[in-house]
Amino acid sequence: xxxxxxxxxxxxxxxxxxxxxxxxxxxxxxxxxxxxxxxxxxxxxxxxxxxxxxxxxxxxxxxxxxxxxxxxxxxxxxxxxxxxxxxxxxxxxxxxxxxxxxxxxxxxxxxxxxxxxxxxxxxxxxxxxxxxxxxxxxxxxxxxxxxxxxxxxxxxxxxxxxxxxxxxxxxxxxxxxxxxxxxxxxxxxxxxxxxxxxxxxxxxxxxxxxxxxxxxxxxxxxxxxxxxxxxxxxxxxxxxxxxxxxxxxxxxxxxxxxxxxxxxxxxxxxxxxxxxxxxxxxxxxxxxxxxxxxxxxxxxxxxxxxxxxxxxxxxxxxxxxxxxxxxxxxxxxxxxxxxxxxxxxxxxxxxxxxxxxxxxxxxxxxxxxxxxxxxxxxxxxxxxxxxxxxxxxxxxxxxxxxxxxxxxxxxxxxxxxxxxxxxxxxxxxxxxxxxxxxxxxxxxxxxxxxxxxxxxxxxxxxxxxxxxxxxxxxxxxxxxxxxxxxxxxxxxxxxxxxxxxxxxxxxxxxxxxxxxxxxxxxxxxxxxxxxxxxxxxxxxxxxxx
Amino acid sequence: xxxxxxxxxxxxxxxxxxxxxxxxxxxxxxxxxxxxxxxxxxxxxxxxxxxxxxxxxxxxxxxxxxxxxxxxxxxxxxxxxxxxxxxxxxxxxxxxxxxxxxxxxxxxxxxxxxxxxxxxxxxxxxxxxxxxxxxxxxxxxxxxxxxxxxxxxxxxxxxxxxxxxxxxxxxxxxxxxxxxxxxxxxxxxxxxxxxxxxxxxxxxxxxxxxxxxxxxxxxxxxxxxxxxxxxxxxxxxxxxxxxxxxxxxxxxxxxxxxxxxxxxxxxxxxxxxxxxxxxxxxxxxxxxxxxxxxxxxxxxxxxxxxxxxxxxxxxxxxxxxxxxxxxxxxxxxxxxxxxxxxxxxxxxxxxxxxxxxxxxxxxxxxxxxxxxxxxxxxxxxxxxxxxxxxxxxxxxxxxxxxxxxxxxxxxxxxxxxxxxxxxxxxxxxxxxxxxx
Numbered sequence: 001x002x003x004x005x006x007x008x009x010x011x012x013x014x015x016x017x018x019x020x021x022x023x024x025x026x027x028x029x030x031x032x033x034x035x036x037x038x039x040x041x042x043x044x045x046x047x048x049x050x051x052x053x054x055x056x057x058x059x060x061x062x063x064x065x066x067x068x069x070x071x072x073x074x075x076x077x078x079x080x081x082x083x084x085x086x087x088x089x090x091x092x093x094x095x096x097x098x099x100x101x102x103x104x105x106x107x108x109x110x111x112x113x114x115x116x117x118x119x120x121x122x123x124x125x126x127x128x129x130x131x132x133x134x135x136x137x138x139x140x141x142x143x144x145x146x147x148x149x150x151x152x153x154x155x156x157x158x159x160x161x162x163x164x165x166x167x168x169x170x171x172x173x174x175x176x177x178x179x180x181x182x183x184x185x186x187x188x189x190x191x192x193x194x195x196x197x198x199x200x201x202x203x204x205x206x207x208x209x210x211x212x213x214x215x216x217x218x219x220x221x222x223x224x225x226x227x228x229x230x231x232x233x234x235x236x237x238x239x240x241x242x243x244x245x246x247x248x249x250x251x252x253x254x255x256x257x258x259x260x261x262x263x264x265x266x267x268x269x270x271x272x273x274x275x276x277x278x279x280x281x282x283x284x285x286x287x288x289x290x291x292x293x294x295x296x297x298x299x300x301x302x303x304x305x306x307x308x309x310x311x312x313x314x315x316x317x318x319x320x321x322x323x324x325x326x327x328x329x330x331x332x333x334x335x336x337x338x339x340x341x342x343x344x345x346x347x348x349x350x351x352x353x354x355x356x357x358x359x360x361x362x363x364x365x366x367x368x369x370x371x372x373x374x375x376x377x378x379x380x381x382x383x384x385x386x387x388x389x390x391x392x393x394x395x396x397x398x399x400x401x402x403x404x405x406x407x408x409x410x411x412x413x414x415x416x417x418x419x420x421x422x423x424x425x426x427x428x429x430x431x432x433x434x435x436x437x438x439x440x441x442x443x444x445x446x447x448x449x450x451x452x453x454x455x456x457x458x459x460x461x462x463x464x465x466x467x468x469x470x471x472x473x474x475x476x477x478x479x480x481x482x483x484x485x486x487x488x489x490x491x492x493x494x495x496x497x498x499x500x501x502x503x504x505x506x507x508x509x510x511x512x513x514x515x516x517x518x519x520x521x522x523x524x525x526x527x528x529x530x531x532x533x534x535x536x537x538x539x540x541x542x543x544x545x
Numbered sequence: 546x547x548x549x550x551x552x553x554x555x556x557x558x559x560x561x562x563x564x565x566x567x568x569x570x571x572x573x574x575x576x577x578x579x580x581x582x583x584x585x586x587x588x589x590x591x592x593x594x595x596x597x598x599x600x601x602x603x604x605x606x607x608x609x610x611x612x613x614x615x616x617x618x619x620x621x622x623x624x625x626x627x628x629x630x631x632x633x634x635x636x637x638x639x640x641x642x643x644x645x646x647x648x649x650x651x652x653x654x655x656x657x658x659x660x661x662x663x664x665x666x667x668x669x670x671x672x673x674x675x676x677x678x679x680x681x682x683x684x685x686x687x688x689x690x691x692x693x694x695x696x697x698x699x700x701x702x703x704x705x706x707x708x709x710x711x712x713x714x715x716x717x718x719x720x721x722x723x724x725x726x727x728x729x730x731x732x733x734x735x736x737x738x739x740x741x742x743x744x745x746x747x748x749x750x751x752x753x754x755x756x757x758x759x760x761x762x763x764x765x766x767x768x769x770x771x772x773x774x775x776x777x778x779x780x781x782x783x784x785x786x787x788x789x790x791x792x793x794x795x796x797x798x799x800x801x802x803x804x805x806x807x808x809x810x811x812x813x814x815x816x817x818x819x820x821x822x823x824x825x826x827x828x829x830x831x832x833x834x835x836x837x838x839x840x841x842x843x844x845x846x847x848x849x850x851x852x853x854x855x856x857x858x859x860x861x862x863x864x865x866x867x868x869x870x871x872x873x874x875x876x877x878x879x880x881x882x883x884x885x886x887x888x889x890x891x892x893x894x895x896x897x898x899x900x901x902x903x904x905x906x907x908x909x910x911x912x913x914x915x916x917x918x919x920x921x922x923x924x925x926x927x928x929x930x931x932x933x934x935x936x937x938x939x940x941x942x943x944x945x946x947x948x949x950x951x952x953x954x955x956x957x958x959x960x961x962x963x964x965x966x967x968x969x970x971x972x973x974x975x976x977x978x979x980x981x
Contacts, residue, residue: 033879104589252589328981404588426589429582432549436578437596444592449855450601451592465582469594470574472673473715476598477921478859489922492970507974523587526598527715532586 050075090292091307096323098310098485102520104252104445105460106404108425110360110369112259117374120382122415123168124185125153128178129418130223132232132543134158135182145172149375150197150220150353153186162233165220167355167376169195185415190375196352204273204348212277221347223418224340225275228321228333229511230543240279240334242325245272245341247297248286250315251403251516255360255371255421257338258294264342265296271345275336276302284308284320310485318517322486327512339421343376359416363425364462365389365397381412383423398465400424405519406532429466437469444468447483447524472527480521480531488512490521494531497538502545510538549577567666574671598857599677605851606681606911608844613837614642617689620834621752625769626799631832634789641791644775645689645751646837652693653683653725656700664709675714675721675917676704682722682911685838686904686952688737690751691729699728719959720918723952730952738948739804749834750804756795770794806834807902808941808948815890816898828901839904849910858914861923865930866909866937867900873938874899891942899938908937908951918959925965933958 054075061073087095127137139154141147147170152163168190178184199219202211213236216222225243227234234240247257261268275281281303285293288309292298298305306324308314317335327333336344339357346354355376362369367387374383380399391397400407402420410416416423433441445461446453453459480490488509496504515532522531552573557565575596583590618638619631628634657676665672683700703724708717730737736748747753747767756768771777771794780790807828810818823833831841839845852858874896881889899905913919913933920929933954940950947953 032882036879106589326977326980329978330981398582398588400588407588409584409588424588430580432577432580434549434577437594438600440578440592445589446592447856448591448593448597450597450857463589465588466578467581467583467590468578468592469590469596470579470581470671472595473713475595475675475715475917477916477919478923478926481923482856487973487976489970489973491921492966504970504974507977508970509973509977519587523589524591524593526591526593526595528590528594530586 087287087307087309088290088292090298091287092298093305093307095287095307095309098308098314098319098323100482100485101250101311101314102447102483102524103250103311104405104463104523105458106252106362106426106445107364107460107462108362108366108369109253109460110255110362110371112256113370114358115361115370115372117372117378117382119385120190120372120374120378122173122187122189122379122382123170123375123377124187124379124415125164125167125377125418126185126415127154127164127183130156130164130233131230135180137164137183139175139183139186141166141172141175141186143172143175146170147172147188148195148197149355150199152218152220154183159233159235161214161236162217162222163220164223165197165353167353187415196354199347199351199353201348201351204277209277212274216274216344216347219347220353221344224344225334225336226419228318228327228335228514230539231514234334238332241331242321243275243279243281243334243336244284244317244321244324245275245281245303245336245338246284246315246317246320247293247338248284248315249403250286250310250312251405252312253360253362253369253422253424254315254403255358255362258297259371260358260421261294261296261338261342264345265294267342267345267349268296268338269300269345270349271336271341271343272300272303274344274348275334275341279334280304282306282320282324284315284317284324286315288314313483313517313520314485316514316517318512318514319485322512329506329511337419337421340419357416357421359383359420360422361387361425362422363400365425365427377415377418379413379415380410380423383416384412384425388425396428396430398426398428400426404463405523406516427462427464429464429468431466433466447479448526467528469526469528471529474527474529476526479524479526480518483520483524484517486512486517490518490531493538494529494534497534497541500541502542505538505542510535510542513539515539552576563669564663564666567662567672571662571665571672595674596677599674601855601857602678602852602911603681605848605855605857606685606838608847609685609838609841609907610646612831612841612844613685613689614646615639616832616840617642617645617751617837619832620689620750621769624747624750624753624798624802624804625796626802627796636783637789637791640779641752641776642689644779646684648693649684649687649691649696649837650680652696653700654680656697657683657704660701660704660709664713668713670713673714675708678915679703679721679725683725686722686726686836686907686912687729688748689837690746690748690753692746695729695733696725698732699725702728715917717917718963719956720912720915723912723956726952727956739806739809747804749806753798756797767798768794769796769798804834806948811891811894811902812945812948815887816894817890819894819902825898825901836904836907839907842901842906845906845910849906852910852914858910859916859919859926861926862914862919862930862933863909865927866913866934869931869934869936870899870905870938871896871934873935877938877942894942899941903941903949904951905937908933908955912951912955913958918962920962920965920969922966922969925962925969928965929958929962932961 057073127133133156137154137156141153147166149166149169151166153166154164155162166188168188170188170190173189174187176184202215223233225234249257272281283300283303283305285297285305285307287307308320313319321327321333343355357374357376359372359374361372361383365388367389372383399410401410401417402408402422404424407424408417443459443461445463474491484490493508493510496508513535515535518531518535557569559566615638618641621641622628657680661676662672703721707719707721707724711717739749752769753767754770756766759766771791776791783790807819807823810822827833829842833840853860877892878896881892920926936957937950937954940947940953
């Protein structure tokens with residue numbers, strides 16, 4: 001506070017000098033223009049002196065490494081310090097205020113109660129969930145085999161050392177293939193009583209990095225560590241700049257990670273310790289809620305905490321990386337989800353591959369939206385069994401593995417994605433609507449000011465999957481920027497991807513983005529452009545380079 | 546849903562009759578929001594689409610349309626020295642204005658949309674909604690008595706050369722509505738400059754012509770004229786109610802009528818000459834000759850505020866333009882302050898009065914903010930707006946050939962918008978690559 005007052009005082013002093021100087025120069029007082037010019041010149045000279053000294057201060061702070069702590073070393077207060085909201089009491093560090101973004105409020109948020117998941121009997125690991133994996137990985141089990149939780153089931157022929165393992169124990173009942181004989185999923189019928197593969201767990205305190213990597217790769221824990229850019233399973237030979245874990249999910253109807261981590265504090269802490277062996281760990285915390293995040297997050301050890309205050313996509317790890325330590329063309333970072341960190345932690349603390357997942361079953365078409373305690377890759381039908389609203393005549397519903405913005409469309413026979421902890425069930429919008437573009441019958445989520453939604457800030461929408469319009473050329477500008485809290489020009493980046501301009505793609509920040517980051521832009525797009533698939537195309541082209 | 550079924554049944558075949566199918570598709574999607582669902586990306590989408598966007602711009606223009614209709618009538622009668630009070634003989638003025646305005650509106654839309662439909666059918670894509678706004682803007686920036694054939698040519702030029710040649714909606718470099726206006730401006734310069742002595746036609750004030758009887762004797766006298774098939778029919782209705790009627794026409798223009806606009810007066814004699822004829826209040830409320838929609842400042846401000854509140858138009862361009870115009874105006878004032886030279890009278894007009902005169906506000910609210918032709922980066926929009934304001938005022942004040950500057954300034958900056966964006970993006974790229 002004291003330093004802020006000092007800064008204001010300095011500014012005030014300089015302004016005073018400027019006005020005094022101009023008053024003196026107006027001695028003659030006849031030529032109004034000359035006076036004004038002289039005043040401006042004096043102001044510019046003084047301003048230049050202030051700017052130079054300010055920059056020197058900042059450079060000094062950078063040289064000494066002091067600016068990494070997030071303290072403001074400039075003599076000017078930051079924009080947020082002046083106009084940003086004040087941070088809540090529970091925050092114990094600098095807060096990044098993200099002005100841009102939009103929270104989509106939907107009906108069907110999961111209540112904080114947990115179903116035991118006894119309806120879910122089959123589980124699957126789906127190779128297509130892993131970006132960049134070869135379409136036909138080497139499957140090491142056969143239909144009818146008995147596996148324990150943690151037993152390898154397949155590996156990528158390009159990187160055979162990374163094992164993908166069974167999340168549950170039981171019998172392999174199917175290996176389903178997709179287009180061109182690619183492996184779509186390996187399905188396991190789970191045992192009533194889980195059996196775990198036993199490991200030789202290395203001692204975390206004195207094992208080498210190589211031992212740690214080898215253990216994680218063979219135990220299956222490595223598959224939870226992903227690399228940005230590209231969201232691939234991390235490459236063990238790389239040294240990342242940092243490992244980022246977001247402790248809140250701001251997507252529509254996203255599970256509350258504070259609720260999920262409850263009871264797993266020790267495992268989470270252990271998992272962070274493991275990750276800390278590779279690189280500094282950065283935790284992204286939510287400074288927006290009325291209550292403090294769970295103490296498992298706030299009282300974490302061995303990781304730096306970064307507070308973020310903002311609407312979706314503030315919870316996206318990509319946005320948090322951008323504001324903490326941006327990805328560059330030459331550096332990589334790793335990311336992991338909270339439940340993935342817990343699984344890694346349990347590998348070490350309990351010596352078993354415990355892929356327990358709390359899955360939020362959400363959406364307007366769910367009778368009792370709640371959490372289901374199950375395992376990774378749970379069958380969708382099991383998750384929603386007996387919990388769907390009766391279907392009206394002529395209507396159909398859609399199941400989404402993940403949230404409505406970046407999730408994948410799925411079906412009851414299919415399974416939850418490897419990294420997903422949410423199922424959303426919503427109505428299909430395959431109905432014509434008379435003058436629906438002008439006078440919609442039901443309220444709709446939107447960022448546009450042409451709807452009166454601003455008058456009802458707490459209204460929860462029953463959204464359907466209608467596109468609400470047809471695809472058009474890019475017309476509106478500035479719309480994507482208004483919902484993406486990053487220093488990126490998404491529209492120009494998309495155009496660079498469409499025109500295959502690699503230099504521009506890289507320069508405009510393609511590598512800093514994952515599909516989920518532009519999902520909100522795609523939602524908001526007036527021209528209904530498929531931004532996520534354009535971005536995916538760009539990332540793939542860039543990766544092939 | 547029987548109407549829906551009926552429409553589905555009469556849908557023309559796409560292969561055998563592409564034009565009819567495009568036409569059908571255009572009107573069908575207008576009546577019914579399509580039943581397409583999201584696929585592959587996000588699962589829910591914003592309720593906003595291009596149709597809705599365009600219609601809201603058109604809605605924001607409605608006050609200008611209402612005032613424009615009344616003002617056409619008012620200027621007509623004012624030229625004749627009749628009903629000097631603005632709301633006097635309201636029914637005559639509004640009906641007169643609508644009889645003048647509706648054909649302009651219809652011609653602009655029939656020509657423009659016709660070309661759009663034809664191109665859409667030819668290229669096999671759906672009709673894009675871009676012309677909805679251009680079509681609504683074009684009548685408002687036309688003189689009230691613009692001959693319909695000029696208008697048709699101008700619209701055809703703007704849509705074909707200005708838009709379809711570049712690839713349709715979203716691809717054009719120049720503002721389509723302004724191109725139409727520029728076409729008329731450069732194709733019919735004498736009439737647009739207010740020359741009435743050649744044909745007797747006064748484009749800026751509607752419904753005047755030379756009296757044929759007097760013309761035969763070599764006397765050029767402008768008189769009013771009415772058509773039996775439009776004004777005459779309304780006359781019989783008004784007559785039945787006992788209201789005032791248009792009459793037979795042939796009323797000679799009043800001696801005091803000059804038809805001069807504030808800008809013309811300012812060019813001739815500075816602010817003193819303007820205030821001899823018009824008061825600032827009058828200029829603000831807009832009861833004076835000019836393009837149909839540009840004169841009433843309060844209604845334009847309401848429309849602009851609505852566009853900003855609905856996040857349809859960019860406030861950055863608008864504010865940038867105001868700053869650019871104000872600073873340039875101040876500079877002009879500053880350099881000429883105290884001078885007695887009559888040639889500098891225009892430069893000495895207090896900078897804030899430039900907002901009262903001419904079409905600055907209309908250009909700011911509806912022309913410069915066209916998202917396709919403006920700069921597309923947020924920082925670029927400030928620069929783009931600023932330079933329109935600065936360049937436009939320089940053209941208005943310092944160039945004797947053009948009475949108003951905004952049309953040329955906006956078209957000029959349309960060309961530079963990609964360059965501005967280029968440098969904004971370059972700086973973003975340099976910053977990012979430096980980090981590596």
